[in-house]
Amino acid sequence: MERKAQNAVPGVRTLEEKLLEALAESLKQVCATIRGRSDDILQPLERPLQVGIAFSGGRDSMALLEAAHRLTRSRRWGSLIEGLYALHVNHGISENADSWESTCRAFCDARRIPFSAYQVRVDRKGKGLEAAAREERYRALASAARELKLDVILTAHHQDDRLETFFLQWMRGAGVDGLSGMPAVREFGENGLLLARPWLDIPRAWIEAWAKARELAWVDDESNDDTAFLRNLIRHEVLPVLDKARPGFRKAASRSVELVTEAGTVLHSVAAEDVARCTDKTRPRALKIASLLNLSVPRQALCLRAWISSYGIEPPPRATLIEALRQAKQTHSDTALTIRLGAWDIRRWGADIVLHPYAKPVRDTSKTVAFIWNGEREVELAPWGGVLAFRPAEADEDGFPGELLRTGPLEVRARRGGEKIKLYRLRPSRNLKHLYQAAGIPSFERGDLPLLWCGEDLIYAAGLGPEVRKLEHPDGTGRTSPDRWVVSWEPDKPLFGI
Known part of the structure; x- marks a missing residue:
């Protein structure tokens, strides 16, 4: 008797109340999450939401859309939803895909629910078919949510889905994040969009019983019966055996998944504190x-x-x-x-x-750009992705004599190793490697820094500065030539750490 009670499905009226209550509580949690982001203490605890339902036309998503539609007309919870939208993703995998889309559209038309369908192309790119389809589906849903300015997208994942995911991740050797699998509410895409799963504590049998009682004409995806997919194998052949061995185990196992999820939340909090310290x-x-x-x-x-x-x-x-x-x-x-x-x-x-x-490691020591300088303010260095900039020196500023730069010959080269430069008057010349280290420039950025040569003399190293022995210095008497120039390196985009 106890085992039967554990597996009993409530009556239709009780079922509907439980399904709608779970949906309402999920929407309240979404409201709380949105409110928690705001600094406005006067913001209401709850506000009507723009809600999208991921609607495949299958039993679970059709039941969720029907429940949400009924919730909008509920005196008790109707104020939670301001706008309800059905979002259908046509993957084009099954030969029945277009028929399913038509069924979904007809369902929504009968209830005056705004319906949008999105065609996607599933490219496996080394992934399994299910994973590739899920990736494209979620991308399409996020894009639709941006267009419609939704607050949240709801999916019809339930207790059995959560348990199947746990088994899948456990078999793959997943950690806490993988085992907790399906959070009830999470960030999704951009602009503060959320994804919520209101029925994670609801068994599949309850949803099916209610959908039948409401005479919902859902579509059946033939791939759901194909045990070549591991999830289907777990659903059809593994879990039923466990049901026979220990009836009622699903509820207890789902409680364990929730505990793993709680542990994951604690670990995330600890990790965030460690990241801040490190x-x-x-x-x-x-x-x-x-x-x-x-x-x-x-x-x-x-x-x-x-x-x-x-x-x-x-x-x-x-x-x-x-x-x-x-x-x-x-x-x-x-x-x-x-x-x-x-x-x-x-x-x-x-x-x-x-x-x-990441940049493909290429050290091209043959890169050179030879040029004649005639007073240009910039010389483009396409191989390095930037420009050498030339500006007149201030009255009290060191600079290269204009005659030196114009006479040249000037050539920009890649670093080849062993180069030295003297950056300071009272210090000796030093190897570029040691100067880069002292300047805090990581080795993986040094190949992107050009070197300016005048004949066989290195006169400027990007990231470090000019060869001090080639500069003309103001003497304070006014007799110094005003034709002095400061050279600098300006990359197309800021280099890492510089």
């Missing part, structure tokens, strides 16, 4: 290695993951994080530590590790 505020995208290594080993990896995520970069697998930490401990130069993360690199820069936009 950040080097004097450099962009920099983390102090010494502070990082003072943490326990598990917190080091957690901190590194949170730091990477804070810049919108997909964190790497745990093995990659561990390797980055190992290299941070064992390397002592700018060039030794390099971990590739898609369009970014993790590099070492002195006592810090930094995130740096």
Whole structure:
């Protein structure tokens, strides 16, 4: 009797009340999230929302749209929704895709719900079909939300979906974030848009029972029965076996998933505090290695993951994080530590590790630009992506004699190694490598800095300055030639750390 009670489906009226109440509570949570972003203490606790429903036409999403439609007409909760929109994404994968779209449109027309359909092209690009389709679907939904100025998009994920996701992630060896899987409310896209899942605590059986009672004519995606997809295999062959072995386990397992989610929230909070303590505020995208290594080993990896995520970069697998930490401990130069993360690199820069936009490592020592200078204020250096700028020196400022620059010959070259320059009158000439290090310019940026030569003399090094022995200095008597010029390097965009 106890087992039957655990699996019992409530009556239709009770079901509808529970479904609508869960939906209303989710919308209230969305209101609270929006209000929490505002500094306006007079902002109302709740306000009517612009709501989009991700509407595939399947049983769950049709039930959610029907519930939201009923909620708008509810005396108790109707004020939560100001505008309701159905958003359908046509992936074009199934031969029935256009028929499903027509069904969805007819459903919405009958209820006067604004309906929008979006065609997408699913390109797997090395991903599984499900993952690629989900990526395109979410991209289309985010774009639709921007167009319609929505506050939130609702999806019909339920308790069983959450459990299936947990099993999938567990089988893949996921960490806490992967195992918690589906947060009830999260940021989605840009401009403060949210994505909410109001039915995560509702069993699939309840939704199906209510949809049948309301005679909803949903569409069936034939791919949902294909056990070649791991999720379907878990749904149709694994979970039913567990149901027989321990009836009612789904509710208990869902409670465990919630506890994992809570633990993940705590870990995120700890990681955010660690990132704040370890950040080097004097450099962009920099983390102090010494502070990082003072943490326990598990917190080091957690901190590194949170730091990477804070810049919108997909964190790497745990093995990659561990390797980055190992290299941070064992390397002592700018060039030794390099971990590739898609369009970014993790590099070492002195006592810090930094995130740096990835550039294909090419050291082209043959780059040269020879030119004759006739007083131009700028000379474009396309191979380096910038210009050499020339301006007249101030009365009390050192500068290159105009005659030296005009006589030349002038040539800009790439660094080849071993070059020296004297930057200060009372100090000896030094190797560029040591001067770059003293200036705090990381090794991975030095190849983008041009060197200006006059004949066989290096007279200017971008990022460092001019050769002091080639400058003319004001003597305070007025007898110094006014034809003196200051040279500077101006990249097309600011170089990292300069």
